[in-house]
Amino acid sequence: MSTDYETVIGLEVHAQLLTRSKMFCGCPTAFGGSPNSQTCPVCQGMPGVLPVINRRAIEFAIRTALALHCTINAGCRFARKHYYYPDMPKNYQISQYEEPLAVEGWLEVAVDGAPRRIGIERLHMEEDVGKLIHEGTLETARASLVDFNRSGVPLMEIVSKPDVRSAEEATAYLRALRAILLYLGVCDGNMEEGSFRCDANISLRPRGSKEYGVKVEIKNMNSFKNVQHALEFEARRQAKALAAGERIVQETRLWEADKGYTLSMRSKEYAHDYRYFPEPDLVPLKVEQRWVDQLRTTLPELPVVRQQRFVSQYGLPAYDAELLTQSRALADYYEAAVREYPKPKIVSNWVLSELLRELPGDDEAAITRCPIPPKNLARLLALIDDGTISGKIAKDVFEKMYRSGEDAETIVRREGLVQVADAGALAAVVEQVLAANAPAVEDWKKGKKQSLGFLVGQVMKTTQGKANPAIVNQLLLEQLPKPS
Amino acid sequence: MPTIAELGARYRSGETTPTQVVESYLQRIETLDPQVRAYLTLTRESALARAEATEKRLKAGKPLGPLDGVPLAIKDVICTKGVRTTCSSKILENFVPPYDATVMVRLNAAGAVMLGKTNMDEFAMGSSTENSAFFPTRNPWDLARVPGGSSGGSAAAVAAGLAAGALGSDTGGSIRQPAAFCGTVGVKPTYGRVSRYGLVAFASSLDQIGPFAADVRGAALLLQAIAGHDPLDSTSTDIPVPDYPAALGQGIQGLRVGIPSEYVIEGMDPEVGKAVSAAIEALKGLGAKTEKVSLPTTNYALAAYYLIAPAEASSNLARYDGVKYGYRAAGGKDLIQMYGRTRAEGFGPEVKRRIMLGTYALSAGYYEAYYGKAQRVRTLVRRDFQQAFERVDVLACPTAPNVAFKLGEKEDPLQMYLCDVFTIPVNLAGLPGLSLPCGFTQSGLPIGLQLIGKPFDESTLLSAAYAYEQATPWHARAPALP
Amino acid sequence: MPDPKIDIEHVARLARLDLSEPEKERMRSQLDAILTYIDKLRQLNTEGVEPTSHAIPMVNVMREDEVRPCLPAGEMLANAPEREREFFRVPKIIEE
């Protein structure tokens, strides 16, 4: 059934910019203030107030536009978008309409290893609205409460072209976009707190058709998993409806994450009429080439480029390179460790397995507060190389380093974890183990090669893992009878 | 009544004190304002406190600024911290701003004394001050007549000697027309000359705050205090502010005065025409050279204005919804009802009319034909002026086609709109305009002469007006109030 | 220019104005008269004329990204028609 249709998805991302102050006033953007404690007459839309543009917000948007290969319009302008809602103090949102900051860019995503370019339609600036708290649910509430702390926080809206063809590709696009914003340091990417929000337009069309089907807007997806599930559900729902000969209604549907389906908002509101017109309280922006060029020099190496460099410079497998470059901070950590301990694949293994296991998964910034600085990881790995500790002991030491923040030497010294490589001392243990494990020795004689491994394990156990395994191996081979 | 400059001189000479003056104004308001009804709110206590502060500075030997201790009336569209600011609308009847408009910050810093807030047409929409939700203001020259509008309360306060000066706002003539009707001087500065921060917006691209005074020097002193760049207003320019009072008295020898031929219209009061012609002759007599100029788009400016101003107003007034401040209708069972009733009950008929007109002009399918078209016409209006100003320094014409009319006389909105036919093009082009008395009708009603200048050239307007004022007797006349 | 018969109901809904029937009637005739007057703009050729949204042309007015003090919640809520704790309170929201 689903093979008859092609899924067409366009994504609209609202990213909150990491400025210190709001888009049009000096109120702080910090999260978590008590209700209405981070407002002023401007962001509460009081009579008589006027907006003034935050330069850093514009610069963040220009840098993002550059990273997304957009054309930056030489002139751009703000416009008022009108609709009544109590979280919007002026009942219009200062946004951009006919003259957005940037248009026509692209973003490369890889699904199943095959890279594809997803077009960017436009990138524009706008202000966020406040927050509504419903007493009970929206349906049963008798009243709602309004907090304007978020009102006026700068947002960047990034609209993709309808180039996305599957739910998987949609999440790949969002992950790649989010990684870019994090690299640029313009957005913290937190989906749950709403600093990286996504709405999707999805429609189906018969495969091979050039025309688009009727699209449905999906809202309320606050994690990658939600996006994936919501779009998969919606594609199935539409395919089923089409197969049954039903018409798709152009509407907005909410993703009900707990229930696993999308639900029509049943909006009876006559078609929106936003009555856009140029914001008379703000003058146009003339984005001079010099300004753009100067901002271009501030762009960091972006995820895709860094990934490619990790493969070519460090000889890493593509998989490792991709994981390591997801987050700028993680990639920075990796490179710092490799500088101290120039065996890239070994560092990658430790970072991707041991370190990522310890770090909280949903916190991008955790790596910057990691109790094991890259230098300490490098020292730990060097201790394995010079035979001070075994690889097995190293893993325990790593855990202890993570808990205590101490360096490897301190832990190894204090806990006496130095590897025993003295053949004389180990020979006695080997003798003891051989005496205690006669059946294994018998097996060895009969040609059972696995017995050697078992016996090595017994020596390690007796020495609490401190024996140098190579020396133990050698001693065992010397002392064991020849197999018959 | 003493002029602003005279007050300063008397304070410095010790002839009188700010407290005495403020007390006498408050006394005069108590006696006369029940008839004129210029004020909506009086700020007695803070006025006396400010007068006292000036007096202390004076006693301490500190130099007094030109506005120190000068009692002023402020149009109730300008936000005043802790003092209710209503815009003469029921929807803001109890609104007390938590902040001061930039012009108030400046006036306060200059030591000026606000006596109170003045009546106006609701949200500055009107030309007679009859659109106030509270009561109409009367013209001090004839209490049966309107003072003009929308800044009618400020103009009437100055004309009746209920304030030494006043601030108003002008979107389509709201300072100049009432100045003409009340026989005072009124200045609409260049768009961007005076900060709009704290001016409750009517039409953002047209609004400007400006002064009223009994004479040109007073207007110059007030403009000096409020003009200049404000980082809180993105449309305020940081072009340096010249010394306006210094421009006075330089004479107008060789000044090129343009007489726009389109500013004589059908139905114009012949007495207005005569007085303005005589004023132009007087300017010639003072050394000015006059020249006919043409502003061919004039005939379309009013129509363009009645799309642009309502469109912007419909947007600016969307915020009055009963959520954050102001009036909320009782009994709305859900949000949609609350919105619709609050706005229907909170706004008066003229405001609703303009909200409807503006909403329509911006709505889907009509934007290009209405709003877009009007903005193009605006370009043509600007071009007309630019071309004229290649040949002349100022333009001279009537401020309004008529003099003050009787209350209730203009019932038809369109007839009322036509009062502003000579002032509106100036707002569309963002130019400075000034109105000053240039004579009286037989029945004793003031007539206004409008001077229009190049962008940011208020100095030339003021110096031409000053020369004319000094050569004519009009400013010395005062209404006979009981 | 479109026919100046304005759809009062629709526009009033957009503007969130609950007009009474007599108000609607009056509004319809007054706005029609005004729109008929405005119709004169049709006579004016504006082809190739750029629109003016700011009479005094300016560009690039921006402020630095600096935090300035907010007003206390109490002051910001002082004018609220209805409040609950530190929130503005509004009647229940029914999507239209």
Ligand SMILES: [Mg+2]
């Ligand atoms: Mg948006």
Ligand SMILES: [Zn+2]
């Ligand atoms: Zn703020």
